[in-house]
Amino acid sequence: MTEAEINEFRNSLTELIIGAHRADAVHLIDKISEETGYFVAINEILEPVLIEIGEMWSKEKLSLAQGYVAAKITEDVLQNALQTSDWQSKTTINKIPVVLANIEDDFHSLGRKMVATFLQASGWQVYDLGNDVTAAEMVDAAVQYQAPIIGVSAMMYTTAINIRKVREEIDSRNLQDKIKLAVGGAIFKVRPELTAEVGGDGTSSNATQVPALFSELLLTIKN
Amino acid sequence: MQSIERVFGTIMGNPVDRTPFTLTTSLYGAKLTGYLVPEYYSDPEKYLKGQIAVVNEIEPDILFSPFAIVKEAESFGSVSIYSGNNPPNLKKPAITDHSGISSLQMPDLENHPSLIYLIESTRLLSEQYKGQIPVAAVCTSPTELPALIMGIEGWLETLLFQPKEASLIMELTSRFFVQFANALLTAGAACIVTLANFSNPTIITRKIAEENTIPVLKESYAQINGPIIFHHGGPNIIPFLDLYPQLPNLAGVVISPKDSFEETRKIVGNNLTIFGNINGPQLWKATPKIIEKWTNNIIENRKDDRHFIFASSNADIPFDTPLENLKVIANIIKNS
Structure with a gap:
């Protein structure tokens, strides 16, 4: 062409x-x-x-x-x-695994599904855990699949604050240098300060920009 | 002057003693009374007590029926969830895609507990403040309700790619909207506030609005036996605002903090009442000083507008908002 x-x-x-x-x-x-x-x-x-x-x-x-x-x-x-x-x-080679989920008590899957599609198109291997997933389940999956990034979605403030538990789970297992936490959902647009509040390592203003965010986060992983 | 005279005087463009104001304090009544949120949103007596507490503390010129729109969807089979000090939210939609639309039944207004709660709360509140404070009854637009019945994804998919099924579900939600809104008016509500996120440019395209949603709103609004206030629920409405002033029975529009009063007035003309536009969900974290500034700016901007009602925009005011922050607004306006 x-x-x-x-x-x-x-x-x-x-x-x-x-x-x-x-x-x-x-x-x-x-x-x-x-x-x-x-x-x-x-x-x-x-x-x-x-x-x-x-x-x-x-x-x-x-x-x-x-x-x-x-x-x-x-x-x-x-x-x-x-x-x-x-x-x-x-x-099929060199696909980097990532884990996606909606945080516990959150059932708004639209954004997460869109993110999964755009990540797959950009060559990431997506493990989508679905809605209402606990922090421990997410970190367990990231360890199992050797995923360097967990992407967590929440629509409302009340569910978004549960993402703190994922931060705590990563930190308590001393995985903060190996697993990065990406956060997103409608509430993060309304309250940009929420990313820091829940301990997120990054966020994106919409689903199509998530592959770029994940590429940036990948660069911060320490092996 | 009673609030009801002030509000309807403003809607009709007559001189009033001061600018009327309202804050979306549906949830806030639970905070003021100490009721648990789930009991507050299931017991009309408790809702009434919460709103009496709102009147005692803030004295708004308009009160709201329960702002818990998912309760309407419960009557179609959706399941809600309570989380923290928040109104109920959608947990599981009644159906997830268009294949389930034909199985949906028209809810029974007189027997479904969620609808009984919403209508009875409106009745008690309207009786309590009859001739004093008008009650605005919250009612989900027929183009929005499908998102609560089939989830946002299911509704977007249907609206975009299944036109026949989209018409089918909007036919059902329109019938429900007309019956439910009229039941709320019969219960004593002075007007209906329709929530219509699927009318703003952050959610849908102009083409969808023109071809799919506006015709449905036109037809259903025409059958409502009272004035309607249009609430688009999004960050801005200006790009589509020219589509809405022609809707039947429309008495006012709620604009968002991002929308300009000047542009709105230019688009809607001089006779429609504009409600807005302090940011309700942000009031919890602002200082009284900042809120004072926001309030004064809005009042100053609209000082010559006879069709203006000061109101909080966007969603309900959060539970954690300090009462002092709301009293700042009330005091400025009552002394203006």
């Missing part, structure tokens, strides 16, 4: 996502992948578009509905990609 073609595809895909045209967007990536394979189509076209979408979303130029459409398109594309040998051969 020439640079002009790449730009044209990216612009088209951005428009399709913003317009909530799920099927057309997936079809566009499928068409591109026929020539380039899914690995290139996802890395060169979809991922840069998701970064742009994330920036627009963080500036409140896009709605939750459009962010959701972006996640569904990514999910559909990944499903198609997983069936190809091109994607499998290029992505």
